[in-house]
Amino acid sequence: MPLIKYIDHSGGEYEADVDVGKTVMDGAMDNMIDGILAECGGCCSCATCHVYVDEKFIPVTGTADGMEKEMLTAVNEPKDNSRLSCQIFVTEEMDGMTVRIPESQY
Amino acid sequence: MTQSTCVIIGASHAGAHLAACLRQQKWAGRIIVIGDDDRLPYHRPPLSKALLAGKQSIDQLLIRPESFYQKQNIEFMLNRKVARINRTDKTLQLADGETLAYDKLALCTGARVRRLDICGAELKGVHYLRHYRDVENIKTNLDGQRNIVIVGGGYIGLETAASLRQLGHKVTVIEAAYRVLQRVTAPEVSTFFQRVHQEQGIQLVLDKQVAEFVAAKDDPTRSDRVLCTDGSLYPADLIIVGIGVRPNVELAEQAGLKTANGIWVNEFAQTEDPDIVAAGDCTNHPNALLNTRLRLESVPNAMEQAKSAAASICEQPIQYAAHPWFWSDQCDIKLQIAGFNNGYDEVVLRGDPGVGRSFVAWYLKQNKLIAADCINRPKEFMITKQLLAKQITPEKHLLSDESVDPKRFLEN
Ligand SMILES: Cc1cc2nc3c(=O)[nH]c(=O)nc-3n(C[C@H](O)[C@H](O)[C@H](O)COP(=O)(O)OP(=O)(O)OC[C@H]3O[C@@H](n4cnc5c(N)ncnc54)[C@H](O)[C@@H]3O)c2cc1C
Numbered sequence: 001m002p003l004i005k006y007i008d009h010s011g012g013e014y015e016a017d018v019d020v021g022k023t024v025m026d027g028a029m030d031n032m033i034d035g036i037l038a039e040c041g042g043c044c045s046c047a048t049c050h051v052y053v054d055e056k057f058i059p060v061t062g063t064a065d066g067m068e069k070e071m072l073t074a075v076n077e078p079k080d081n082s083r084l085s086c087q088i089f090v091t092e093e094m095d096g097m098t099v100r101i102p103e104s105q106y
Numbered sequence: 107m108t109q110s111t112c113v114i115i116g117a118s119h120a121g122a123h124l125a126a127c128l129r130q131q132k133w134a135g136r137i138i139v140i141g142d143d144d145r146l147p148y149h150r151p152p153l154s155k156a157l158l159a160g161k162q163s164i165d166q167l168l169i170r171p172e173s174f175y176q177k178q179n180i181e182f183m184l185n186r187k188v189a190r191i192n193r194t195d196k197t198l199q200l201a202d203g204e205t206l207a208y209d210k211l212a213l214c215t216g217a218r219v220r221r222l223d224i225c226g227a228e229l230k231g232v233h234y235l236r237h238y239r240d241v242e243n244i245k246t247n248l249d250g251q252r253n254i255v256i257v258g259g260g261y262i263g264l265e266t267a268a269s270l271r272q273l274g275h276k277v278t279v280i281e282a283a284y285r286v287l288q289r290v291t292a293p294e295v296s297t298f299f300q301r302v303h304q305e306q307g308i309q310l311v312l313d314k315q316v317a318e319f320v321a322a323k324d325d326p327t328r329s330d331r332v333l334c335t336d337g338s339l340y341p342a343d344l345i346i347v348g349i350g351v352r353p354n355v356e357l358a359e360q361a362g363l364k365t366a367n368g369i370w371v372n373e374f375a376q377t378e379d380p381d382i383v384a385a386g387d388c389t390n391h392p393n394a395l396l397n398t399r400l401r402l403e404s405v406p407n408a409m410e411q412a413k414s415a416a417a418s419i420c421e422q423p424i425q426y427a428a429h430p431w432f433w434s435d436q437c438d439i440k441l442q443i444a445g446f447n448n449g450y451d452e453v454v455l456r457g458d459p460g461v462g463r464s465f466v467a468w469y470l471k472q473n474k475l476i477a478a479d480c481i482n483r484p485k486e487f488m489i490t491k492q493l494l495a496k497q498i499t500p501e502k503h504l505l506s507d508e509s510v511d512p513k514r515f516l517e518n
């Protein structure tokens with residue numbers, strides 16, 4: 001099962017084994033990792049699941065498009081590696097990936 | 107010393123989040139969640155969307171997996187109903203007779219569908235939509251192409267219509283008001299949704315009252331037609347009624363707690379009883395940002411309020427004062443609503459609701475921005491949330507000017 005590492009705004013690290021096919025947001029919810037609120041339950045409506053993806057893994061995760069991309073233009077502190085974590089479906093290749101949770105979500 | 111017990115009544119969005127927040131806020135005692143549904147808490151919004159359209163299964167809709175609750179030591183009593191609260195000895199009585207003691211109690215009883223009390227209301231073929239079982243019942247009746255009549259043109263009625271139309275059924279929506287979504291949006295937005303649903307091939311019947319669900323000639327236990335007060339008849343293999351909900355306040359009322367269109371709580375989700383909090387669709391609560399009391403039916407409200415309720419139980423109060431927001435998915439449209447448009451006196455449009463499927467309706471009250479309906483406009487939705495939080499009202503000509511990047515509204 002791929003291991004995803006979540007880093008909070010103050011540098012705290014949390015690791016979670018996330019089933020392939022679940023999302024990076026699910027991994028945080030299922031393991032009570034703070035900072036990912038997921039008010040809309042993953043339907044790309046709330047942007048309370050914003051994370052910064054480890055640049056190395058962007059070829060694997062792909063980049064945001066469509067609705068997600070639009071939402072990301074208006075989050076607090078958007079960066080090139082911003083994603084909505086409910087739109088990243090975990091694959092084996094993501095094993096060891098790190099995502100950072102923005103300060104504004106605390 | 108014996109351990110304290112917090113009992114949560116209602117196992118849905120508010121109850122599930124409250125339980126998680128209690129652990130986050132270091133509640134060390136027992137947590138017992140009682141719910142009359144037979145499933146662990148699941149997401150309700152997809153019921154009329156992805157679940158009905160067959161894009162997701164109920165197992166994919168759990169708010170958190172079973173392993174989460176095990177790890178956090180959160181106990182569930184599912185398929186059980188609380189019949190009575192005894193505040194004097196701090197116990198609950200379940201419908202099956204069992205008694206349970208609590209130290210802290212959270213009422214997350216939500217809402218139930220408003221039933222249409224007309225002739226034929228009890229016949230087979232008449233459905234409502236609130237629990238996953240309702241959707242399963244509807245789905246067992248969807249073989250082949252069906253004539254489906256939906257009573258009520260609110261969000262749930264329209265989402266249901268869109269999902270069923272996508273599956274290829276013939277869908278008719280009957281709405282008593284002269285426009286859909288009348289209670290919640292501006293006429294421009296209603297007109298837009300009417301056009302879209304008609305373009306999808308859904309028949310909209312406005313300004314018409316349903317009088318009776320008529321029994322089938324070959325099976326008097328089942329309805330196969332809807333009769334309106336003007337005498338018109340609509341054939342229906344399946345009828346789905348979506349005319350709103352009522353808060354479940356009876357337990358609180360019978361326990362002597364104040365209720366008035368919801369269980370009466372303060373901004374910390376507390377009732378008058380220091381050991382009882384309430385959260386979600388069942389509460390009537392104050393919102394300091396809006397300067398009013400209200401009862402909301404939305405997931406973000408249930409979650410935010412549950413967090414406050416948990417904090418009150420842990421005696422570290424967090425005030426609940428969030429700007430409401432909501433979403434609805436219909437056909438290829440994502441509607442996102444920021445703020446609360448109650449009492450608006452002006453609507454400013456960005457984009458044209460008459461063509462295409464993308465525009466914004468900003469709501470103003472006394473020249474102050476109070477809300478926005480964003481149709482396939484996620485960026486404006488995100489910006490509006492920030493504008494409301496910062497109490498900024500951009501100039502009207504800028505709001506409507508498509509050449510101005512909405513991000514500029516936040517600069518100054
Ligand atoms: C089809 C549909 C689509 C929706 N779409 C959206 C949407 O797009 N966006 C959005 O924000 N919101 C949406 N909503 C609204 C949202 O689902 C509700 O606001 C939310 O479920 C409220 O959560 P709650 O926990 O307060 O109450 P509820 O979800 O109503 O849950 C309360 C639970 O308590 C149980 N209960 C009550 N009394 C007792 C008792 N005495 N003993 C045991 N159990 C009891 C009830 O059976 C119920 O399971 C939708 C709702 C429906 C039905």
Ligand code: FES
Nearest residue numbers: 042046047049086
């Ligand atoms: S959970 Fe709402 S956008 Fe990701």
